[in-house]
Amino acid sequence: MNLMIVEDEVGIRTRIAETIPWEAHGIEVVGLAENGVEALRLMECAQPDIVILDIQMPEMDGLTLARRIADSDPGIKMIILSGYEDFEYARSAMESGVLKYLIKPAGNEEIRAAVLEAASLVQRELQERLSREALQRRWESHLPRLRELFLGQWLAGAYSRWEIERRMTELLIEMKPGRLLAVAVLEPDPLVAGEERFRDGDSALLRFSLRSIAGEVVQDRETSIIQDLHGATVILLQSTEEEPQGDFQLRAGFTVTKVLSTMKDCLKITASAGISRTTADWEKLPVLYDQARKALQLRVVYGHHIAIPYGEEREGQDPLMPAPSDERDLEIGIGTGDTQKAEAALDRLLQDTVHQAATVEEVQDGLLLVMHTLLRIVRTLNWPLREAAGEDIVYFHDVGQLQTREQIRSCLQRIVGRLTAYAVRRTQPGSHKLIQKLLSLIEEEIGQQEISLHSIAGRFYVNKSYLSRLFKHEVGEPFSQYVLRRKMIRAKQVLAEGGQVQQAAQQVGYANIGFFSKVFHKYWGVLPSEVKGAPWTS
Template sequence: MKLLIVEDEVRLRDRIAEGIAWEEHGIELIGAVGTGEEALRLVEKIGADIVLTDIQMPVMSGLELARLLQQHHRHIKMIMLTGHDEFDYARESIEYGVSKYVLKPASNDRILESVLDAASKRRLELEEKHQYDLLKERWRTHLPRLHESFYRNWLTGNYASWELDKRGEEVHLKLPDQLYIPVILDIDPLNEDDTRFLPSDRSLLLFSLNGVAKERLAETSAFIVQETDGTTIVLFMGVLDENRMDFYQRVNHAVTDVLTMTKDSLKITASAGIGPIVDAKELLPDAYLKAKMALQTRIVYGHNIAITFHENPSAANKWTSLGDMEKQLETSFELGDEQQAKEVAGQLIRSAFSTGSVPEVREFLIHISGMLSRFIHARQWLLTEVTGDDYTYFESLNQLLTREQIQEWMIRVIGRICLFVNESRKNSTKQSVTDILKLIDTRLHEDISLYRISEILYMNSSYLSRLFKEEMGMSFTDYVLERRMERAKALLVQGAKVYEAAEQVGFRHVNYFSKAFHKYWGMKPGDLNK
């Protein structure tokens, strides 16, 4: 405990400072000064726990000193030395944090007793503050879990509408009126022939999906919590005056990004159920249930998809038919068949506009843009690179105002996708043939065959044979013979023996090699050594 003595009477000040063995009682005397101004400077420089001061001093009284210290150092215990005639005056000092007053003349024992009593109180305060800080830190550490518990209970309808704000305040959450969209993310069922994961790995995969969502949505106004069954709940929030279609489009884009990243990073697919937009806190549990219902319909729509809740069955049936056409469109993309893809796109647009409902057309746009984005991202292509100037419409679909604009946009994007597919196939073909040529050159000394090459490259031998002939203009067998004969001729010219040349180009029998060489070059191999 740090003690500061403030007394203008020199003899009394020295007696208190030097006549008491402060250190033996755990008290550190940081100074003994004669004025309030000196005391303030010393407290600011060193700090103090206890100040023992005379109440009557020139320039600045002990009471004024107490008042000033109370403003910035409320923890300091003030002890006043006062005369009998100043007793009533001293009582007023209580409002300035003075905890004790000692009547003059006071013995050293009386002063020591007062200081030790103040020190005891200060130690108790420090201990209580330490305990409070510990509790506060524990509260801060557990607050994220408390938030998760609150959101989980809110979404699942465990809170009555009247207690929502109260429960939120208990965990330091404010619930302003705003727009909400609940989304549920879940990994898709694994194929039975997928041996990478065991059923027991599901919880780990769900945890990883939750991590992907938190990473991709870190800059988004959303709260993410894992449900008790392991699925991830994302509660998107928007301001009340935000355009609802813009808000919904933003959510759909963010969810699609999470699904794409899940497939890229975890090598599994996930799907999402997107609930309706609500603008009242008490409506959120119902919207959450609808998000769950939307997710359940992936059994109809398939996997790796963000599914919007639809209120009426007819709309759901319509989306089912759209899903069939989308599969046809993806097949056309895989084949690089631009004409067929454009025909399917026309069917999709006619179906989307069949009801004349603007909201359904907008949902179709959001849905189809997500499908096109997933197809592009699945091939490790950049959306901006593939779509070019049309990328701006992916960012703001509201720019597409007419049926003609929508159709022209889709046709352009489809054409670009098919172009990239075909270019990629050409590059892949060239690379495959290059790999074959390298293998042939490095294995001429072996009994090399088309079947063996196809095994090494994990390719179908019939497809490899057709591919090779299309690119090279000759059969695989003819090319291998040509390379062997050229290599053999070069070896013989360099002075190799006939049997050595035969071995190095894959012929086990010299006689067979000589006949093949003579047939190809019109001379015997031995003639080159003469």
């Protein structure tokens, strides 16, 4: 049993700690503190069961300390040592959870008896918590969660046969011999455009809701419902005695469909499911789970709000290839900011790839092909992908987030819209009057050695951070990048018109010709001397 002593008088603190034979009573002094602040700092590592504390101490008094201890751990027993006989002090102490209130100068025997009484109370409470009946109740309350964890690991193929048998016995799971088994995997469908009540970040909430709805709808005691490691709802169905296979399959389909319909009725959100084949061999449960997950993937072919039984996929057709003219039209539409032309080309590309696909693999191949085309166009135009695609850049990194044809079409249309809008912003500088003035100023002062956003913000009497964000929003690129681009274009124009390298450097504010040549080469990929006298192109 651990004891802490909190007393600001060194003599009393030392006497209690060293002159009472605590070890003979199974008590260990684990901490000495001279005030409440120090005591709180020691408590986390010392973990006392009993605390002796004075009332009047510097920095934090004993009654405040007692309340803090009671709030953090009500099981700690506290004994007050006080020089005050006032009833109000005693009453406040008892209200703070103090077990004993001793008046100074309390002798060793009185203190020892109070501590042993507290230790006896701690021991009785511990025994009550750890009694067989209490442990049995706690075990039974945790049993559903333990079963769910076990089934999730079993579905993932983490156990051998002997481990499965042992864990089923421990967790009171009964798989009746000869009964048919089937597995269904359910997931919410991707949110459709225009959905306002839920966002993409609510996927965990929607998965939990689907799991809860399944638990309410399916009341069969021989049916288990869990969430797998991916967050999907898994329903493990077991046939009744002598139930024909066909009837069992039909019941499994009706059960899953009812859950999907309830989800739609309650939340106005659709979900889909994959349903495995059936088997009487419980060792093949991971195989059934894999079949159900594969069946669910077919919603990319068949659409939303559907229960799909597992079956052999038909062989794929010849590879789907888009027409080169459609790719060219898409590039021209995006590069010129022609939204109508770009969207029409995208529709034709999707028709030739994703919409003609007959298998999950063909849909995924078609999607990758279109995404690769968009990425190539952005790189050809020398655009920063993150700026051009905005929030939709995540789909370039993980196309697996697009799980249905509807979601693929909506996402790609949005990306093309962002790209064409970006093209327009780059060719048409902002209409904001302040930005127009700033663009004119840059052209006028481009020959200066440094054009600083800080100094310009001061001249316009605006906040630098605000001006930086406004400039990027209106022009489509950061201030420093725009200034560099204008300088490099002006320098290239001077050189193309026959100007000397030194003249070009001076006209764009570079005093050091060597540094100018280095910057020019990094930007254009050629040295200034290679451009001198060449035909001018922007």
